[in-house]
Amino acid sequence: MPDAELAVTGRVFALRNIRIYFAKKGRLKFVSHLDMTRFMARIITKSKISIWYTEGFNQHIYMNFALPLSLGYEGLYEIMDFRLIDDNYSIEDCLESLKKVSPPDIEFLKIRENFAPMKEIAFAEYIMDFETLSDEAALKLSEFLKRESIICSKKGKKGKIREIDIAPKIKSFNIENNSLKLILTAGNENTLNPSLVLDAFFEACEIPQIFYTVKRTMVFNEKLEEFE
Amino acid sequence: MEIKELEKFLLSVQKPGRYSGGEINSVIKDKSKIDVRFAFCFPDTYEIGMSHLGMKILYSQFNQRDDIWCERVFAPWLDFEEVMRKNNIPLFALESRDPIKDFDFIGFTLQYEMSYTNMLNMLDLAGVPLRSADRKDLSPLVVAGGPCVCNPEPIADFVDLFFLGEGEEVDLEVIDLYKEYKKAGKSKLEFLIAASKIEGVYVPSLYDVSYNGDGSIKAVTPLHDAPKTIRKRIIKDMDKSYYPESFVVPFIEIVHDRAVQEIFRGCIRGCRFCQAGFIYRPVREKSVDTINRQAKCLCENTGYDEISLSSLSTSDYSGIEPLLNKLLEWTDDNHVSLALPSLRIDNFSDELLDKIKHIRKNGLTFAPEAGTQRLRDVINKNVTEEEILSTCKTAFLGGYTSVKLYFMLGLPTETDEDLKGIADLGQKIVNMYYDMPERPKGKSVSVSISVSTFVPKPFTPFQFEPQITEAEMRRRQEYLKSCITTKKISLSYHDSSTSFLEGAFARGDRRLCGVLENAYKNGCKFDSWTECFDLEKWLDAFEKSGLTAEYFANKEYSYDEILAWDHLDYAVSKNFLINENRKAKEAKTTQNCREKCAGCGASCYGEGVCFEKH
Numbered sequence: 001m002p003d004a005e006l007a008v009t010g011r012v013f014a015l016r017n018i019r020i021y022f023a024k025k026g027r028l029k030f031v032s033h034l035d036m037t038r039f040m041a042r043i044i045t046k047s048k049i050s051i052w053y054t055e056g057f058n059q060h061i062y063m064n065f066a067l068p069l070s071l072g073y074e075g076l077y078e079i080m081d082f083r084l085i086d087d088n089y090s091i092e093d094c095l096e097s098l099k100k101v102s103p104p105d106i107e108f109l110k111i112r113e114n115f116a117p118m119k120e121i122a123f124a125e126y127i128m129d130f131e132t133l134s135d136e137a138a139l140k141l142s143e144f145l146k147r148e149s150i151i152c153s154k155k156g157k158k159g160k161i162r163e164i165d166i167a168p169k170i171k172s173f174n175i176e177n178n179s180l181k182l183i184l185t186a187g188n189e190n191t192l193n194p195s196l197v198l199d200a201f202f203e204a205c206e207i208p209q210i211f212y213t214v215k216r217t218m219v220f221n222e223k224l225e226e227f228e
Numbered sequence: 229m230e231i232k233e234l235e236k237f238l239l240s241v242q243k244p245g246r247y248s249g250g251e252i253n254s255v256i257k258d259k260s261k262i263d264v265r266f267a268f269c270f271p272d273t274y275e276i277g278m279s280h281l282g283m284k285i286l287y288s289q290f291n292q293r294d295d296i297w298c299e300r301v302f303a304p305w306l307d308f309e310e311v312m313r314k315n316n317i318p319l320f321a322l323e324s325r326d327p328i329k330d331f332d333f334i335g336f337t338l339q340y341e342m343s344y345t346n347m348l349n350m351l352d353l354a355g356v357p358l359r360s361a362d363r364k365d366l367s368p369l370v371v372a373g374g375p376c377v378c379n380p381e382p383i384a385d386f387v388d389l390f391f392l393g394e395g396e397e398v399d400l401e402v403i404d405l406y407k408e409y410k411k412a413g414k415s416k417l418e419f420l421i422a423a424s425k426i427e428g429v430y431v432p433s434l435y436d437v438s439y440n441g442d443g444s445i446k447a448v449t450p451l452h453d454a455p456k457t458i459r460k461r462i463i464k465d466m467d468k469s470y471y472p473e474s475f476v477v478p479f480i481e482i483v484h485d486r487a488v489q490e491i492f493r494g495c496i497r498g499c500r501f502c503q504a505g506f507i508y509r510p511v512r513e514k515s516v517d518t519i520n521r522q523a524k525c526l527c528e529n530t531g532y533d534e535i536s537l538s539s540l541s542t543s544d545y546s547g548i549e550p551l552l553n554k555l556l557e558w559t560d561d562n563h564v565s566l567a568l569p570s571l572r573i574d575n576f577s578d579e580l581l582d583k584i585k586h587i588r589k590n591g592l593t594f595a596p597e598a599g600t601q602r603l604r605d606v607i608n609k610n611v612t613e614e615e616i617l618s619t620c621k622t623a624f625l626g627g628y629t630s631v632k633l634y635f636m637l638g639l640p641t642e643t644d645e646d647l648k649g650i651a652d653l654g655q656k657i658v659n660m661y662y663d664m665p666e667r668p669k670g671k672s673v674s675v676s677i678s679v680s681t682f683v684p685k686p687f688t689p690f691q692f693e694p695q696i697t698e699a700e701m702r703r704r705q706e707y708l709k710s711c712i713t714t715k716k717i718s719l720s721y722h723d724s725s726t727s728f729l730e731g732a733f734a735r736g737d738r739r740l741c742g743v744l745e746n747a748y749k750n751g752c753k754f755d756s757w758t759e760c761f762d763l764e765k766w767l768d769a770f771e772k773s774g775l776t777a778e779y780f781a782n783k784e785y786s787y788d789e790i791l792a793w794d795h796l797d798y799a800v801s802k803n804f805l806i807n808e809n810r811k812a813k814e815a816k817t818t819q820n821c822r823e824k825c826a827g828c829g830a831s832c833y834g835e836g837v838c839f840e841k842h
């Protein structure tokens with residue numbers, strides 16, 4: 001079959017799976033996950049990289065995000081997969097094109113063509129910065145996080161409230177100055193939202209809410225290696 | 229304010245993306261290199277304001293200049309306003325988060341009367357005195373433009389200076405003058421007097437209005453040598469006029485979340501109720517090449533995957549077929565979809581029809597506005613029953629099963645027969661559907677009728693006409709309802725109380741400034757939002773000023789009476805409007821600008837449709 005016809009029927013080109021790593025900071029923390037996908041689609045369109053669209057009636061840019069981030073959180077190691085239509089385009093050029101069209105609060109960090117499947121994500125690291133954390137509260141927090149079992153109620157998918165023990169999901173923690181570092185299980189329906197941990201703490205220890213901000217700083221695999 | 233300080237508050241409100249700024253293409257500048265800071269305010273929510281084309285044009289145009297930094301400001305929603313007031317956060321601009329009270333200009337675009345209280349609320353949140361007379365310094369200057377400004381008298385005490393007509397040129401002339409006067413250390417009054425000499429600038433404080441015993445206007449007297457009449461400005465050559473190469477692309481979803489390409493200004497038709505059809509005259513088109521180039525550029529710079537053509541009536545663009553052909557050359561390949569609002573496709577070639585058939589169907593809508601041919605002739609609405617029925621038929625054959633019809637209630641000379649005509653037209657469509665052997669099998673038809681209330685507006689032939697009273701409005705609504713006898717037809721109304729206030733403010737005079745301030749103090753804001761609108765508070769506001777809304781809304785003006793906006797010149801002459809009003813009463817139609825010039829006066833600019841060769 002002549003090439004032109006093949007092109008019309010689609011599928012002659014090889015698709016390249018690409019993973020991009022980025023930081024979502026500053027004002028972008030107020031952008032919800034849903035809005036973020038639309039935003040990314042626009043950045044990609046602006047950058048003119050030859051991206052692959054899904055086929056069928058409602059064609060859209062194929063994008064797959066690891067671990068959607070809650071509204072209000074910063075993410076310093078966010079991951080998104082998409083597909084390039086192979087045209088001998090170097091992925092470094094692709095990264096540069098994206099950087100060129102991005103507003104300041106998003107920073108594209110690196111791009112790869114070989115990477116682990118998303119299902120290998122096992123943990124995520126968060127840093128929570130408190131407005132103030134007294135020594136007394138810090139001590140209580142540390143004791144709280146060492147508990148064998150931390151029961152808290154969580155709204156299930158159908159709005160049902162169920163009790164879960166989150167202690168096994170807390171891999172490690174560290175309290176320093178006014179901040180708390182947490183490594184929590186993540187991915188494969190195991191994701192624990194760090195504010196759930198703090199909510200449980202404020203409630204259990206009867207401490208009034210302290211204002212804090214949340215940053216997700218890293219994503220790990222089962223061996224606690226940087227997930228790539 | 230630093231984002232760090234602000235975020236604590238933003239995390240406690242719904243939709244913080246409304247206030248965070250930092251969107252794609254938003255403009256950040258170095259303050260130290262700026263001479264003039266302009267806070268461009270839209271007195272409604274972010275989602276509505278960000279959808280407005282005029283703001284996008286001026287925002288980009290001002291920011292083209294190195295000495296100006298134009299930033300955006302929207303009305304904070306109730307939850308954030310509460311947070312702001314509780315924590316003494318002054319109204320700030322999205323780009324710099326600096327308080328707007330320190331800006332050189334605070335500019336409002338006024339698109340509808342029911343946003344006036346939001347303007348006052350925003351000034352108050354900014355910490356700026358509401359009344360022009362209480363702001364002694366040269367800056368901040370409170371300025372305003374937009375269609376409402378064709379009768380700015382109800383807000384004349386609050387605004388220092390109005391821009392009449394299209395802002396692209398006059399706004400910058402005023403900014404330049406301001407720069408000069410600021411440097412020379414001149415006073416506000418000195419500046420305003422000088423600004424009033426610029427064509428298109430109206431400084432209300434330089435006019436004294438006196439009244440007769442019956443409440444009518446006795447005279448409008450210019451002071452300090454201000455011009456007797458102020459003529460609106462227009463852009464003469466649309467191909468040379470500024471158009472943004474990019475839009476700020478919001479993070480959160482807004483009402484019209486797409487690229488918008490303007491194709492022409494004005495409207496050739498002259499429907500007698502329609503203010504836009506008169507105040508934007510004469511029609512001036514962009515060329516096919518300009519539109520195509522600008523549209524492509526916008527899509528590339530915004531990353532939008534949808535573009536919509538903007539004008540008052542897309543089908544009246546003289547080069548619509550070549551334009552669509554040109555656009556379709558690149559849109560599909562770039563995954564861009566084309567939105568064509570209000571497009572009549574009756575005379576398109578089959579080839580073009582075929583190309584656009586995959587364009588998302590927005591449903592079948594008509595705006596006959598009136599139920600009988602007689603009343604449609606009165607309002608000069610050039611749609612016939614045959615046209616509607618035949619278009620519906622074609623659409624039904626193509627698989628459509630629902631139609632939406634728009635009407636207006638309370639039009640001048642309207643009788644119960646005209647109302648019954650609305651129901652009858654709906655019934656005829658239903659009957660036709662069931663009489664069609666080829667109709668889509670097993671599906672029923674639905675006709676939805678949406679009725680808004682007629683509001684007489686300045687600079688239309690109906691500017692002299694009274695609005696019907698609220699009681700009469702309700703009676704007519706009930707009557708129309710009783711004429712509909714089938715479930716296949718559904719009927720919906722716009723809120724008539726807001727129409728009534730809209731009527732009062734559209735044609736009101738300066739005495740309404742006090743009413744507006746009272747209403748604002750009573751807590752009125754977001755009046756175009758049903759969940760916020762409170763008629764009681766408004767009626768109380770009128771009472772406190774010793775006035776009634778009825779006086780302004782339901783008043784009939786004689787042809788020789790001085791109208792509150794008579795000293796403003798929107799290029800359509802009062803004589804023309806009087807003549808059109810007389811013809812309306814005789815149910816005589818007027819041809820459109822391309823069929824035959826009606827001599828409205830707008831040819832005075834020496835450009836546009838008036839000089840096209842037909």
Ligand code: SF4
Nearest residue numbers: 821825826828831838
């Ligand atoms: S002068 Fe004539 S052609 Fe020009 S806008 Fe008026 S009616 Fe239309």
